[in-house]
Amino acid sequence: MTIRAALFDFSGTLFRLEHPELESNGDLMRALTAPVGIADGVDPDLADAWNRRDLDPDVHRWVHVKVLNDALVPNAEALYEQLIQPESWRPYPDARAALEHLADVPVAVVSNIGWDIRAVFELHGLTHLVDQFVLSYEEGVVKPDPKIFTTACERLGTAPEHALMVGDSEEADGGAKAVGCAFRLVNPVPTSDRPTALLDVARTIPV
Template identity: 40%
Template sequence: MTNIKGVLFDFSGTLLRIEPAESWLRAALATCGTAMADAEIARAAAALERAGALPGATSPAEIPAALADLWQIRDRDARHHRAVYTGLARQVPLPDPALYDALYDRHMTAAAWQPYPDAAEVLAELHRRGTRAGLVSNIGWDLRPVLRGHGLDRYLDVCVLSYEHGIQKPDPQLFALACRELGLDPSGVLMVGDDRKADGGATALGCSFLPVDHLPVDRRPDGLRPVLDLVG
């Protein structure tokens, strides 16, 4: 891979990881001024996680029939994305109806995300080397403020988000768009991501692919560092 001239990264599970479901729920409760006992919070958080209601965390154990079609295209449109995830959250009874939107809104904040320990270091080194870098994400909202909140935006030349183009990975069109914005032929681009199907779809275009594990940040301190060995 010595011909690699640019790197594209996935967002969730690759550069950053979403907070645990319990802290997510506690933040929404604080926003709404709603109280729940600690034991109730723990039970509700676990149920929300099983329901797949926290974007960027685990997929639903079971997708309700009414949401099944929308689930497949959730990352192509901001309204679809919100409808799916608030719908999944509503499978879990909560004391205040306002909590469902508050939960969704919380996950779009910088405070809800934590960069992997080596993310800034790797991005900064690519920038120092003059290597073009970008982000390609299946997502239904603008994650740029999250990147800015963690100081990562300064290292990225390109940000391609599925909902802004109505295309989602693994469709090669999304990767082709990102490569064009990088100004590079796909053969000179490395895609880095935690989803071997979605992110690995870049290989159909001729990109190289480096998989990483979607682990808690304290269990993956240096998963991104191999990128630096692959880029000339």
């Protein structure tokens, strides 16, 4: 297989949500950043809204604030606003190097997300290294639905069998395999614990 385009997940792949309120509460961190499904400990009555959170910004806000309130987090509304600010997202140490290595390869960010992450890339000076942002709330479809991957490939002008999806979830990001993409899994550990995984993957792509 010849790889001619790269698709990257956002949360847990290129960037990680790192906020003091969450770093001290691992269960809450896992609940808020679970790529698919509803996390253990979250009110099961929220399942429908939770599964739709990345399709509608209003639902995203409501259900996240509800989870924060249920976890007895003070000022849940204010914390939610902080969590969607670019400053709360830290790039993995090699994110820039990996994207720069692929400067001559079409790149898309494919994310299940309920808000516009372009400002995060802008803050860190990475926007020019991404050709397309394919975001679930704008597309009306979430990973692992094949449509979101085919949409990304179409916008990059590449057949799925010539694209590589890089992400932290076998279940969500690995859905790219259903349309013929290659897939590489990375571990969504703290940014300080994963210095070269993205660059290692990028270096396997002919440029």
